[in-house]
Amino acid sequence: MKRIALAALLASTMVTASAQVYVGGALGLTSVECPANIANCDSSDVGLKATLGYRVNRLASLEASYVDFGKSKFNALFVGGSQGVSGFLLNAALRHDFNRVLTGVGRLGLAVLDTEQRVGSVSRTENSTNLYFGLGLEYALAKNLKGTASADFTSADYRGESQAVRMFSLGAQYDF
DSSP states (O other): OHHHHHHHHHHHHHHHHHOEEEEEEEEEEEEEOOOTTOSSEEOEEEEEEEEEEEESSSSEEEEEEEEEEEEEEEEETTEEEEEEEEEEEEEEEEEEESSSSEEEEEEEEEEEEEEEEEETTEEEEEEEEEEEEEEEEEEESSSSEEEEEEEEEEEEEETTEEEEEEEEEEEEEEEO
């Protein structure tokens, strides 16, 4: 029994020793799908993402991000409107080293989002939780600094309707 307890303690120490915290930020082009039955709509905008990650080992991390997917803008019955999506991403990230400086990243988790629709001066917000996935590349610029490119995909619900939300971004990541 003592050997099992010692082995468990040693394993947990090794996992903690290889753990690493990192922060990142990104800016990119977004698309928030327009509400149904809206003919005149611009779904493109600029968004941002801020990430805090915890590297469990060389291949796996846990991440929490704040993301602003921007807004789609539309005209409905001669009245201007917009629909914006923002919230949090909670996900696992798996990495694969292609070489010493280039790493591929796959992300899977949940998006907890607020969708705010504004038509004229009337505003309404709904929240939803949906599946999130992302793909990315990390390029080592220095020992602790990486350039990043990411594609993030999820959906946001508003009044029973699910709308696609995407972001293609460039950013930086610093490993502590």
